[in-house]
């Protein structure tokens with residue numbers, strides 16, 4: 517169990533959706549926050565909310581498609597002497613196209629933002645992590661990180677990869693505790709920024725997405741899981757049943773995953 521009060525957390529993807537809601541919840545629990553994301557004005561809104569909760573809060577825009585941009589983010593965090601206790605690696609983009617219709621460049625973009633950027637950030641803080649008494653790394657994966665799902669080939673791959681890397685890290689270092697946040701469908705605008713096969717944004721709000729769990733409820737569950745340092749936390753509604761079906765009745769999973777609407 518971590519006492520969040522007075523701890524320092526970096527939240528990636530904090531400009532909107534789940535990341536912004538997690539940042540607000542952490543601030544309500546008196547945890548200092550460093551926010552990063554793409555959209556400067558949205559980031560600023562989250563920042564002002566967090567400050568209004570009486571915690572130290574900072575933000576810096578960063579493009580995870582670009583390692584140089586991540587270097588500048590890390591320099592800024594270090595210059596501000598923000599000593600991170602909790603990494604919330606949450607930034608991500610989705611996909612809305614079949615595998616063979618998705619260009620290799622688009623596959624790489626998804627892996628870069630969803631997987632490589634998180635690995636890169638952690639390595640940039642290598643010394644800090646090795647010297648820390650205790651570090652929590654919370655990683656937002658997805659139900660689609662537990663099994664395959666149509667129109668999500670590279671998205672699924674990136675989320676599976678996060679499990680592989682960070683679960684192994686957890687086992688290797690006694691001072692690192694990794695919490696996997698595993699959302700099902702949460703009501704955010706993630707489908708709008710999802711990439712189509714040619715790398716263009718999908719720009720539509722999926723009907724399934726808007727029926728998802730309220731984002732503030734999801735963030736409360738996420739922060740509770742971080743506090744309790746749970747290994748894995750499924751977050752969502754009835755769709756979470758698929759995790760159990762995939763594990764215990766795989767033949768049924770293959771039937772259902774082909775007929776459930778992926779949008």
Ligand SMILES: NC(=O)c1ccc[n+]([C@@H]2O[C@H](COP(=O)([O-])OP(=O)(O)OC[C@H]3O[C@@H](n4cnc5c(N)ncnc54)[C@H](OP(=O)(O)O)[C@@H]3O)[C@@H](O)[C@H]2O)c1
Pocket residue numbers: 528529530531532533534535552553554555556558578579580581606607608609610629656657658659698699700701702703704705706709725728
């Ligand atoms: N919503 C769901 O149903 C669901 C389900 C399973 C998993 N997830 C995961 O939850 C995480 C958050 O998603 P969300 O639903 O909250 O969607 P979202 O509202 O679109 O949030 C995604 C966040 O990632 C940031 N981001 C995207 N591309 C970036 C880049 N190139 N560089 C830096 N930041 C970038 C976005 O910044 P901007 O907004 O400024 O572009 C935003 O802050 C993602 O990892 C997603 O895969 C979501």
